[in-house]
Amino acid sequence: MNNSLAFYQELGMALSLLVLGTFVLAGMVKGMIGLGLPTIAMGLLGLAMAPTQAAALLIIPATLTNLWQLAFGGHLPSLLKRLWPMLLAIVLGTLGGCLWLSIDGGHWVVRGLGAALLLYALSGLLLPTLRLAPAHEAWLAPLCGLITGVITSVTGVFVIPAVPYLQALGLNKDQLVQALGLSFSVSTLALAAGLLWRGALGGAELGASLLALAPALLGMWLGQWLRQRISAVLFRRVFFIGLGLLGAHLLISG
Template structure:
């Protein structure tokens, strides 16, 4: 408890409110469209703190919400059997990226985060859904996993290129939501291991991350309520536009 209080005392009131508001918004978006919590959290928190610190704060909210997402749907065993090469490559890529790049700080890391967000937004807005043939999954999955892992290790964002790849597999709605939860869980655990190895994830950061879990869960409940009342395609389009603007700001201002 002392480390929890000390961490947020060091952040100050303004940044503490930013953390709460960020995870409330990120959780709401995830509740509506099934993804976006770490992406939005890293983007907004990246405006006020270093990516390694922001990534440490999202570990517990991202892990628990993703485990919840992958636990329901009834397709977990089949998805693991189909996606394990990609999942293993994500873990390997994150580990290699931690050793090679890591979130050591500096303007280039912030710009890399902005570029990842902008690329993801543009792909969501303008690119048609790709199709991956079953006979191509053997090599495409591991390549996608390695790239996702390296990007995760540098920016804390693990949607590129994992999300477009999973969308291209032709999964039904329930399978896709569960596959996203599975991929994000592996990415979050790999990121946590990398941060722990580099000394960026200690007891204070983990304890402080518990605060972010509360608004994240509240946001997910709100998002699920909103999902029944608004058009998901319209919301998703607005989400990508806002995400692209945020990414462009980080890329330019660094």
């Protein structure tokens, strides 16, 4: 606990408040639409701190909220049977990327994060929901997993192209929510292993990440409350527009 408090003391009051506010907002988005916590967290924290610090802070909130999302639905055995090639490729891509590329690669990593956020926002705003023929899953699943893993290793964001791929499988609502939780859980744990191997995830970082869990859970509760009171379509549109502006800013400013 002392190490955790020292971590935030080293960040300073302003950055500590940014961290807490970011995880409330990121949790709120996840509570509303079932995804977005690491995306929002990396995007906003990337404005003010090193990507390795931001990635370390999201490990515990992302892992526990994703496992919670994964636990409900009753489709886990069938999803594991169908998605294991993509999940295995995510692990290999993330660990390989952490070994060869690294999330602490400098300004180009911040621009990479901005590009990933912008692409994700544009795909959500402009692209129709695609439908993938089952015959293509055998080769496309590991390819999407590998690309997702590499992007995760250098940006800390694991939505591209995993989320569009899962949305194209024709899963029902409950299956899709559980599939997203499964994909995000694997990505988060693989990223944590990569950061640990590189020495960027120690006791202080894990303790600081644990303290970020409370505002993330508060945000999820608020998001679930809001989901019952505003249009999900309107919220998704505002979410993607804001995410696109944030990604463009990171891409341009580096």
